[in-house]
Amino acid sequence: MDKIHINGIKTYAYHGAIQEERVLGQYFITDLVLHVDLTDASQTDDLTATVHYGEVYNLVEEIVKGEPVSLIERLAGKINAALFDRYDKIVEIETTITKPNPPIDGNYESVAITLHGKRESSWQ
Ligand SMILES: Nc1nc2c(c(=O)[nH]1)N=C([C@H](O)[C@@H](O)CO)CN2
Numbered sequence: 112m113d114k115i116h117i118n119g120i121k122t123y124a125y126h127g128a129i130q131e132e133r134v135l136g137q138y139f140i141t142d143l144v145l146h147v148d149l150t151d152a153s154q155t156d157d158l159t160a161t162v163h164y165g166e167v168y169n170l171v172e173e174i175v176k177g178e179p180v181s182l183i184e185r186l187a188g189k190i191n192a193a194l195f196d197r198y199d200k201i202v203e204i205e206t207t208i209t210k211p212n213p214p215i216d217g218n219y220e221s222v223a224i225t226l227h228g229k230r231e232s233s234w235q
Pocket of ligand 1: 112126127128129172181182183184213214215224
């Protein structure tokens with residue numbers, strides 16, 4: 112399947128399981144891989160034949176800046192659900208949420224999760 116990538120959406124927000132994160136906030140990086148058949152768009156040169164990545168960016172920003180949640184897994188779940196709801200053309204999504212600076216002592220680059228969502232078939 113063809114893919115659309117949106118890389119490194121950097122958003123300041125207040126998600127987290129501990130109080131410090133809810134008060135101080137931190138940056139969250141969102142990376143998306145959208146599985147979409149791009150055959151029509153590649154032949155017709157028509158934006159309506161694909162998924163507009165600018166619109167997806169705005170939707171993701173709105174969700175990440177929205178109501179705080181405890182887990183980045185839940186944040187990715189909200190993003191995947193909203194994208195499946197908005198775009199019939201998306202059949203699978205891999206959403207990676209990274210915290211570059213979580214409040215955890217140690218030597219590491221960052222922490223992240225990837226949530227892989229598949230559209231549930233509606234004909235069974
Ligand atoms: N798998 C996860 N582990 C943890 C998360 C999370 O969202 N997913 N969150 C936290 C805290 O919010 C962390 O940032 C600081 O303790 C801990 N583990």
